[in-house]
Amino acid sequence: MNIIDELEWRDAINQQTDAEGLRELTNSKAVSLYCGVDPTGDSMHIGHLIPFMVLRRFQLAGHRPVILIGGATGTIGDPSGRQSERSLQTLEQVQENVDALTAQMKKLFISDDNANQVRLVNNYDWTKDINVIEFLRDFGKNFSINTMLAKDVVSSRLDSGISFTEFSYQILQSIDYLHLYKHEDVQLQIGGSDQWGNITSGLDLIRKKEGNEAKAFGLTIPLMLKADGTKFGKTAGGAVWLDPKKTTPYEFYQFWANTDDRDVVKYLKYFTFLSKEEIEALAAKVEAEPHKREAQKALAEEMTRFVHGEELLEQAKRITAALFSGDIRSLTADEIEEGFKEMPTYTASKEAKNIVDWLVDLGIEPSKRQAREDITKGAISINGERVSELEVEITAEHAIGGKFIIVRKGKKNYSLVKLT
Incomplete structure (x- = not known):
């Protein structure tokens, strides 16, 4: 199955800049593609995972992923999805976050088997030496204010106000795509639906700098909403973090295990690497025997194993089983502290x-x-x-x-x- 066909089956495509061209490109060769995350915190949450799971699918299909940590863009602040200005972090805090996210990415996506297939880059490396004259002459001259104002990410902020700093974010992200196109042979950028304007700005810059025949593409993933219309990934206690110190493996497991029947098949498609046949079999069980919650258990196991590993998955399952059966004495003190963290x-x-x-x-x-x-x-x-x-x-x-x-x-x- 072509990677685009698989993504379509998984309902993981929102927009493409050239669907036919991208399908043709991915059929003809191994493509280098990238996805980025800004170091606004010292851990990703499960919402951040969505585009990176797509990146991983490209890798499994034989393509070459590049993971970008935004050491430069993180100092500016992406205005996407916001109605007010971010508070700027110190450069020291940004670097601490870069280090933490780099370690997290390595744990999730890089192993001994694929270390030479996945590139991890930091846009601070090629941005730090650009002076203001170069920025304005070499890059700013290629951006129309009228076009920038029309981008959703900017137009949605015009009433509440947007600083020149955040207004310039799309230029910095465009420079990223141009740099990776020239130096890493990257021809595809993927991101959440809120990144469409930034991605198309990067494509425009590539064509202005490299010529209209430059083959570069953009793809976005749909906004993830729960069946009740609320935003995915939030709980009463806040975000579900990948850092086990912020969200324990037991809490992480329980988040997925408690998925609504109406959402579980969608999450299996988005977040797991189970085959089409395996997911369809679980979907049939949701319809026939929803009380057994086999799809939710499979989702919780797959995700906890992927993020935290086999040992912490087994620990989460032990805590779950002990609480269900009442066999509390089978737990260690550490497991009790984790399992009862949110209880009185x-x-x-x-x-x-x-x-x-x-x-x-x-x-x-x-x-x-x-x-x-x-x-x-x-x-x-x-x-x-x-x-x-x-x-x-x-x-x-x-x-x-x-x-x-x-x-x-x-x-x-x-x-x-x-x-x-």
């Missing part, structure tokens, strides 16, 4: 105390009467074991790893108690 947390001393007093003093139970009632009815579990005797003493020996006691009240109300 209380602090208690290691001093032995009657369970009724202990629950009330912590605030898990509102009164001794209610605590006694819940215990005698079997509604209270300590570390997965139901407690029904009012005389039970809670001691440091109950603490898993000497640190944590898990209290479950009813079927789903968990609390984490840290011993000090």
